[in-house]
Amino acid sequence: MKAKDKAVSTVGNPFMSKWSGALPDETEEETQERLQELQEAHKRSKEIDEFLQEGKRIIDQRKRAVKILLLGQSESGKSSVLKNFQLAFAPRQFENERIVWKTIVQLNLIATIKIILDALKAEWESDSSLPRTPLGDPLPASPARNLRRIRLGLSPLFFIEANLMKLLCPETPDSRDVCVRAGSGWKALLSARRKSSPNRGDDLGRRRSQVLNNENDPTFVLAAQRDDIISLWSDARVQEVLERKRLRLENAPGFFMDDVARIATLDYVPTDSDIIRARIRTVGIEEHHFVVEKGADANSDVFITDVGGSRSQRASWVPYFDDVQAILFLAPLAFNQTLEEDPRVNRLEDSLDLWKEICQNKLLAHANLILFFNKKDVLTATLAAGVWVKKYVPSYADQPNDVIHVTKYFKNKFRSVHKHLSPIPRPFMCYETSAIDIDSMAVLLIGVRESILRQHLREGDMI
Ligand SMILES: Nc1nc2c(ncn2[C@@H]2O[C@H](COP(=O)(O)OP(=O)(O)OP(=O)(O)O)[C@@H](O)[C@H]2O)c(=O)[nH]1
Numbered sequence: 184m185k186a187k188d189k190a191v192s193t194v195g196n197p198f199m200s201k202w203s204g205a206l207p208d209e210t211e212e213e214t215q216e217r218l219q220e221l222q223e224a225h226k227r228s229k230e231i232d233e234f235l236q237e238g239k240r241i242i243d244q245r246k247r248a249v250k251i252l253l254l255g256q257s258e259s260g261k262s263s264v265l266k267n268f269q270l271a272f273a274p275r276q277f278e279n280e281r282i283v284w285k286t287i288v289q290l291n292l293i294a295t296i297k298i299i300l301d302a303l304k305a306e307w308e309s310d311s312s313l314p315r316t317p318l319g320d321p322l323p324a325s326p327a328r329n330l331r332r333i334r335l336g337l338s339p340l341f342f343i344e345a346n347l348m349k350l351l352c353p354e355t356p357d358s359r360d361v362c363v364r365a366g367s368g369w370k371a372l373l374s375a376r377r378k379s380s381p382n383r384g385d386d387l388g389r390r391r392s393q394v395l396n397n398e399n400d401p402t403f404v405l406a407a408q409r410d411d412i413i414s415l416w417s418d419a420r421v422q423e424v425l426e427r428k429r430l431r432l433e434n435a436p437g438f439f440m441d442d443v444a445r446i447a448t449l450d451y452v453p454t455d456s457d458i459i460r461a462r463i464r465t466v467g468i469e470e471h472h473f474v475v476e477k478g479a480d481a482n483s484d485v486f487i488t489d490v491g492g493s494r495s496q497r498a499s500w501v502p503y504f505d506d507v508q509a510i511l512f513l514a515p516l517a518f519n520q521t522l523e524e525d526p527r528v529n530r531l532e533d534s535l536d537l538w539k540e541i542c543q544n545k546l547l548a549h550a551n552l553i554l555f556f557n558k559k560d561v562l563t564a565t566l567a568a569g570v571w572v573k574k575y576v577p578s579y580a581d582q583p584n585d586v587i588h589v590t591k592y593f594k595n596k597f598r599s600v601h602k603h604l605s606p607i608p609r610p611f612m613c614y615e616t617s618a619i620d621i622d623s624m625a626v627l628l629i630g631v632r633e634s635i636l637r638q639h640l641r642e643g644d645m646i
């Protein structure tokens with residue numbers, strides 16, 4: 184073959200175009216060989232450039248990654264803040280999980296219905312003082328009979344609930360709340376309900392095929408009993424019983440009784456607000472990763488670790504203190520509430536004690552601590568209902584019983600702990616939040632992420 188037949192292309196290679204001419208004393212064949220080598224060297228150099236570019240991109244992405252640990256007592260709002268993060272930064276991922284939350288909202292609704300029916304049963308069916316019919320029914324029969332009819336109609340729901348709870352929380356199927364063990368694949372389990380069943384032989388596959396079963400779907404029974412549920416909740420006698428028993432269900436997490444007309448339908452799809460308000464107790468520790476989907480920081484990573492906040496779970500937080508840039512500590516200003524796991528302990532006192540432990544923990548000496556005084560809406564409603572802070576916190580004495588003064592009082596307590604117990608000085612960052620206010624949370628979380636990132640980059644001397 185003649186040398187010019189295999190002439191090497193010089194297009195796109197600056198060296199080649201410069202050196203493509205023949206050198207003195209060089210045969211045409213030698214010229215072509217030299218050009219071939221140059222071409223290969225250029226290709227390798229391009230590959231190295233691309234490799235370095237990719238490496239730089241990955242390092243940049245890592246540098247812009249934000250790692251957050253959510254801490255706080257149970258029901259403080261950690262998982263709700265996590266959902267707000269997802270909604271603000273990864274709305275497509277949030278959208279994909281919408282179907283999962285349908286079942287959780289339904290389970291929350293069923294749990295409340297059960298509480299109401301149990302309260303009524305105790306009130307209306309165990310009254311031995313009521314005269315009885317020859318068949319043993321108490322008289323007057325109408326409320327009790329009506330209640331029994333409603334309960335009968337709803338009874339399939341309780342089987343479904345029990346089945347779902349067994350599948351979702353196999354370790355604590357009798358728990359009052361829906362609780363899910365971190366890493367158990369519960370989202371995959373529920374999202375598969377309306378998809379075809381993947382034929383997996385493992386535990387998740389087996390549980391999936393059980394959940395996939397239409398008999399485990401509360402939608403049909405809820406839709407069929409919708410009117411009864413609505414009339415149950417709007418019945419003045421029912422409200423009177425709940426009031427007398429001090430069952431303030433409206434203030435409980437996962438309360439959806441005011442939304443039954445919308446939720447108990449065949450085509451119900453949870454809204455963003457439903458999802459944020461849905462209650463699931465976290466058991467264990469779950470690490471979440473999502474990629475920012477839009478904006479200047481698109482494609483950067485966010486890692487959020489969510490923990491179970493009840494007292495028995497707090498010892499398991501420690502291994503996660505190692506590799507964290509910032510801690511978001513949730514402290515609801517629930518001055519008049521007690522812990523569910525220990526009703527002798529005031530929630531706010533517990534939050535302050537926990538805050539002390541976190542502030543003085545040497546492993547966390549360099550972590551940014553960001554305090555969220557959460558459930559501000561609940562505080563506002565509690566004070567508006569005329570509940571006096573000094574009744575629960577005597578040291579508050581006769582200071583004004585309004586949101587501004589109460590918040591300031593507790594903020595000062597948390598600030599003082601932070602100042603005196605932090606092993607090394609660090610700024611006190613604190614925000615008043617209501618995790619159910621999605622729009623305000625989005626604005627706040629964008630700012631919080633930005634400030635964590637800036638601090639992280641500054642510490643690493645990267646800006
Ligand atoms: N009204 C109101 N409800 C809130 C707020 N923040 C959270 N909640 C609700 O409170 C309940 C508990 O919130 P979660 O986020 O599950 O609490 P958590 O801290 O993750 O609790 P554990 O998983 O048990 O540790 C949920 O039903 C939330 O919707 C808030 O600011 N206002």
Ligand SMILES: [Mg+2]
Nearest residue numbers: 261262464465
């Ligand atoms: Mg949680």
